[in-house]
Amino acid sequence: MGEEKAEKRPYYFVLDLYPQEHKEETRIWEFYENLKQGRFTTLKCKKCGHILWPPEVICPECTSDELEWIDMPPRGKIYAFTVQVGAVPLGFKPPLIQAIVDFPNGVRVIGPIADASPEEVKVGDEVEVKVIEIPPDAHGDRVLFCFKKVK
Amino acid sequence: MRKVVMVAGGVNKWGRRAANFRQLAAEAAKACFDSNPNIDHKEIDGFILATTYAERTGVQVHPAPFIAQIIGLQPKKLYMRVENQCGSGTTAIRTAWWAIASGYVDMVMCLGVEKLMIPVHEEIFLNAASAMDHDWEGCFGLTPPAAFAMAAQAHMRKFGTTEEQMAMVSVKNHRHAMKTPYAHHYERYKKHGPVTLETALKSRMIAYPLKLFDCSTNTDGAAACILASEEKAKELTDKPVYLIGTSQVCLHGSWQKATYEWWEWPALRLAARQAYEMAGIKPEDVDVAEIHDCFTISEIIEYEELGWCEKGQGGKFIEEGLSDYGGKVVVNPRGGLIACGHPFAATGIAQAYEIFLQLRGEAGERQVKDAKIGLNHNLSGLGEHHIIIYKRGFD
Numbered sequence: 001m002g003e004e005k006a007e008k009r010p011y012y013f014v015l016d017l018y019p020q021e022h023k024e025e026t027r028i029w030e031f032y033e034n035l036k037q038g039r040f041t042t043l044k045c046k047k048c049g050h051i052l053w054p055p056e057v058i059c060p061e062c063t064s065d066e067l068e069w070i071d072m073p074p075r076g077k078i079y080a081f082t083v084q085v086g087a088v089p090l091g092f093k094p095p096l097i098q099a100i101v102d103f104p105n106g107v108r109v110i111g112p113i114a115d116a117s118p119e120e121v122k123v124g125d126e127v128e129v130k131v132i133e134i135p136p137d138a139h140g141d142r143v144l145f146c147f148k149k150v151k
Numbered sequence: 152m153r154k155v156v157m158v159a160g161g162v163n164k165w166g167r168r169a170a171n172f173r174q175l176a177a178e179a180a181k182a183c184f185d186s187n188p189n190i191d192h193k194e195i196d197g198f199i200l201a202t203t204y205a206e207r208t209g210v211q212v213h214p215a216p217f218i219a220q221i222i223g224l225q226p227k228k229l230y231m232r233v234e235n236q237c238g239s240g241t242t243a244i245r246t247a248w249w250a251i252a253s254g255y256v257d258m259v260m261c262l263g264v265e266k267l268m269i270p271v272h273e274e275i276f277l278n279a280a281s282a283m284d285h286d287w288e289g290c291f292g293l294t295p296p297a298a299f300a301m302a303a304q305a306h307m308r309k310f311g312t313t314e315e316q317m318a319m320v321s322v323k324n325h326r327h328a329m330k331t332p333y334a335h336h337y338e339r340y341k342k343h344g345p346v347t348l349e350t351a352l353k354s355r356m357i358a359y360p361l362k363l364f365d366c367s368t369n370t371d372g373a374a375a376c377i378l379a380s381e382e383k384a385k386e387l388t389d390k391p392v393y394l395i396g397t398s399q400v401c402l403h404g405s406w407q408k409a410t411y412e413w414w415e416w417p418a419l420r421l422a423a424r425q426a427y428e429m430a431g432i433k434p435e436d437v438d439v440a441e442i443h444d445c446f447t448i449s450e451i452i453e454y455e456e457l458g459w460c461e462k463g464q465g466g467k468f469i470e471e472g473l474s475d476y477g478g479k480v481v482v483n484p485r486g487g488l489i490a491c492g493h494p495f496a497a498t499g500i501a502q503a504y505e506i507f508l509q510l511r512g513e514a515g516e517r518q519v520k521d522a523k524i525g526l527n528h529n530l531s532g533l534g535e536h537h538i539i540i541y542k543r544g545f546d
Contacts, residue, residue, distance in 0.1 A: 017277065017280060017281075017285070017289055017290055017292075018290045019285070019286035019287075019290055053407065054284070054286065054287045054405070054407075079305075079413075080301040080304050080305055080413065081301065082297050082300035082301050082304065082358040082359055083356075083358060083359055084292070084293070084294070084296070084297040084300075084357075084358045085356055085357065085358065086296065086355065086356070086357035086358065086363070087276050087279065087294045087295070087296040087297070087357055087358070087366075088273065088276055088292060088294070089273060089276040089277040089279065089280040089289075089292050089294060090271065090273035090274050090276070090277040091273075091277070091292070092292035096291070096292050096293075096297070098291065098293055098297045098298075098301070098358075100301055100406075100407065100413075106410070108407050108408075108409075108410045109407055110287070110288055110291070110293065110406055110407040111291055112291050112292075123304075123308070134290075144290060144291075146291070
């Protein structure tokens with residue numbers, strides 16, 4: 001289905017607000033493959049032990065390129081959030097609940113909160129990752145992560 | 152190292168302009184040339200263009216040579232385009248500074264231009280999102296208002312800063328812009344009078360706690376200035392304004408790399424310390440300042456990190472009128488990004504030009520009495536700050 005869509009629709013790099021996720025396009029394709037399996041992962045430096053976020057191809061602490069995929073802790077806590085009702089870009093529908101989430105391994109991640117109304121969200125709430133589908137690119141289906149409240 | 156002097160400057164009319172980015176640039180260049188008839192523009196041997204969205208609204212990749220050509224420059228020593236989003240203008244001036252100080256070039260024009268106003272409103276914010284981390288922030292539709300809203304909440308939670316205090320920054324800057332004819336909102340004041348606290352507080356929500364009047368205004372605009380070596384400047388002006396200190400700090404680009412508390416801005420604290428040290432001055436020596444009020448909360452946190460008040464007292468600083476005429480330091484006398492508008496790469500140069508006018512005693516109704524030292528600050532994100540300090544070079 002995704003490939004079919006990708007073939008029919010021409011793909012324009014400059015209009016794509018989403019990351020390119022496939023093996024042909026990025027060296028961190030495993031992040032998105034893992035995400036498709038429901039695993040939220042990142043890279044850890046084998047040399048100095050630094051946990052990278054976002055995942056990149058060299059360690060910014062020691063410049064080593066010996067990195068391994070690790071699972072992120074299952075839950076994080078909301079440090080701050082806001083409800084973005086204005087200044088919303090083409091392709092997005094307000095309101096967007098944007099949050100800063102701190103994980104117990106020291107990683108801070110920004111992402112939207114799904115499946116909640118703004119009144120249900122507060123600072124300190126525990127959240128977990130939810131995987132969502134986004135439009136395909138030239139190489140097929142794509143996913144992204146967002147957060148949902150732990151019930 | 153040679154001393155460097157600002158010898159000319161100019162700004163065009165900002166707003167939703169029926170003009171493209173080339174024409175905006177040409178208007179600012181002409182205003183700058185006209186400001187100093189001693190300058191023969193054919194003698195300008197360096198040109199630095201600052202622009203962020205040339206590729207997106209121009210639509211022009213490789214814009215510097217085309218703008219140089221349009222304004223009649225044929226630089227023989229250097230020409231380039233610089234881009235650091237909202238800090239692009241300041242980056243251009245710093246770059247020109249080093250080129251002149253080193254002895255390589257005698258006179259450089261810096262020109263900042265931005266075409267932001269395009270027909271589809273949501274595309275303006277697509278462009279805004281494109282300057283966030285594409286793969287890890289922009290992909291969520293995150294734009295600066297939401298990011299700064301979270302910094303504002305952190306500051307409110309920690310120090311009790313209020314929405315009223317934030318609105319006071321907007322009211323002050325709009326009041327200042329009533330004397331700035333090129334400001335985006337200038338015509339609004341003629342019709343509706345000054346922006347009141349009530350208007351600001353009741354304006355529509357953008358991202359809590361930031362409302363429309365807490366935000367800088369998207370606008371089309373350009374600004375230009377000319378820097379020269381001290382020796383060259385003697386031929387061109389008897390009212391030199393010296394560049395005496397600068398700093399630039401980039402601790403991170405992505406917002407989520409700010410793993411510290413968002414009510415503190417360590418990159419700015421470091422930048423401030425470095426700039427004051429280079430200039431050989433203290434925070435209290437600054438008479439007039441043009442700082443980056445992209446949002447009201449930014450100006451409040453900047454009072455603190457620039458050393459004009461204690462950490463956490465920024466809200467009180469505006470409330471007590473200490474950043475206004477008659478206070479400790481006059482902040483954003485032209486009306487800031489909130490009231491003049493914020494054509495990203497033009498902003499830093501327009502701010503520098505305001506400091507230039509203030510230090511020369513040529514700011515008219517906006518004049519800060521006997522201003523000797525001026526500070527210009529821009530930011531391009533929580534972790535990216537740019538500062539230039541200027542000093543009057545005559546008595």
